[in-house]
Amino acid sequence: MDIRVRNVLIYVADAVRxxxxSEELATLGPTYKTISASTHTPTSFGSLLTGLYPPSNGIISFNHSSPHGIESIFDARNFHVSLAAVGGMNDTIGSIFGGVPRSTINEVEPPFIHVVRRPGGHAPYDGFDMNVYEYKTETAQEYLYNITDDPKKGREDYQNAVQQSLAEFQRNIDILEERNLLDDTLIIFTxxxxxxxxxxxYFGHTHLATPEVVYVPTTFIHPDLPVSRGTELLHHVDVLPSIQTVTDDEFDIxxxxxxxxxxxxxxxxxxFEHVTYRYLPDVVKRAAGFFTGRKSLSLWDKDGGHVFVEGSHPRVGVLFLGLLSMTPEGRQILRHxxxxxLLSRFMPGHRIYDSPNFxxxxxxxxxxxxxxEDTDFDTRKLDEGTVSRLRDMGYM
Structure with missing residues (x-):
């Protein structure tokens, strides 16, 4: 793309299919069908912000930090780099990358690279206070449990939540326009x-790699870019090199x-690699890892993908039984x-979704x-408040 900018806004709306x-975003700028790096938030952010596939970037859960020697967008020199200041959803992302400076789109000073994480379509679909980005009443777990018997309401709530997120995203664009920064800023929605x-x-994400969970939109917005639906396929790892090529002050990625x-x-x-965020004694963690080891590895093109679930059948079977005992997963499974x-999709084996051309x-x-190309993982202990929040949001 033949543009040059001083600033970049990366707006990540959680859980948006x-x-x-895609039709609404295509009216703002070139919009690409994008393959997400993971069905799990921290792993996807790892690829979005380092340009590396998981697990090469070393980030497979909220327990992991970006390893020494792995560059991220927050290492861009000659830019004011920052993460959104409002909302606990940003706290966990900031901690992965070593305590990133926090700011707002009203405050960032050029030249800047500013990253925002917002609720988007994350459960509870009807339950976020968009002023503080915290739950109004129900947690994600409680909401998903309650809509099991009313899937139509769940789908309607989801669409309303996504539209609300788009409106909030537009407010960010409006602020940049008020600050006379649009001509100098590449805006990315993903x-x-x-x-x-x-x-x-099933309602939610994480456990199954399916087209509904893997494919997300990415839109690049700038006054000199045409509004269109891009023909190329995109992946999360393409975002960082895309930014690098259009900034006035190119940086080493x-x-x-x-x-x-x-x-x-x-x-x-x-x-995706199954993880647990509960506090457990080390001996219990080792035992849990033995009995519940499960990975989902998949390759996709624009028309579909091949999914390989790895792990021993007894171990994964134990994990599935564990889900049956949990809310809302158990209720969803039993009502299906x-x-x-659903069990066959979860268990080890190979499955084809849609019509991949390979x-x-x-x-x-x-x-x-x-x-x-695996790298070593640096694990860290999450504080009790973070663990509680992750559980409320539906992460295991």
Whole structure:
């Protein structure tokens, strides 16, 4: 894209599906079907902000920090880098990247790179106070439990939440216009992952890599960019190199798996590894890891994907039984008409979604090459308040 800017706003609306807003976003700028890096927020943010596939960036959960030697957008020199100041949703992202400076779109001074995480379509779909980005009444867990018997309300609430998020995003654009910064700013709207809205009997995200969860929108907005639906496929890792190519003061982003604006991309990798955020004694954690180890590895193009769930059947079976004992997951599973189908999607094995233009053998080979670049993970202990908040938001 032939533009040059001094500033970048990255607006990440949580849990927004590609099919929920792509038409509206295409009226603002080139909008791309994007393969999310993960079905799990911290892992997707890891790829969005480092340009590396998971697990090469070392961030597979909220327990992990960006490893030494891995560059992120917050390491961009000669820019005022910051993360949104309002809302606990940003706290956990900031801690992953080492205590990022906090600011607001009203306060950031050029040249800046400012990252915002907002509720978007995250549960509770009808329950966020958009002034403080905290729950009004119900937690995500409570909301998803209560709408199990009324999926139509859940879908309506979700669409309303996404529209509310778009309105809030527009207010950010309006502020930049009031500050006379639009001509010098690249604005990016994207999401960390999508959301299931009753498909396969499930509301939420994380556990299943499906088109509804993997595909998200990414829109690049600038006065000199045409409004359109982009033909190229994009991946989260493409965002950072895209920014790097259009800023006046180019910065070293280090190694990346991305290409500017997805040029030449035909496939993208999605990764999820089951984790727990509960406080457990080390011996219990080791036992839990033995019995519940599960990974979802998948490769996607614009028409579908191949998903490989890894882990021993007994271990994953124990994990599925654990979900049955939890709320809201257990209630959703038990109310689903085809529980065996949902179990088969969760258990180890290979599954094809839609009509990918490549074989399972090609997918497995490419995934294995990506995994060969694994880095070491630096784990950290989360404080009790953070653990409680993650549980309220539906993270295990």
């Amino acid at each position: 590609y099919d929920a807003v 999401s960390d992952h999508g959301e299931l809205l009753g498909e396969y009997g 280090g190694r990346t798996h991305g290409t500017p604006f997805g040029k030449g991309r035909t496939m993208g990798f999605n990764y 008409d085809d529980r065996l189908d 074989s399972a053998e090609t997918a497995r080979s490419k995934i294995d090459r990506i995994l060969a």
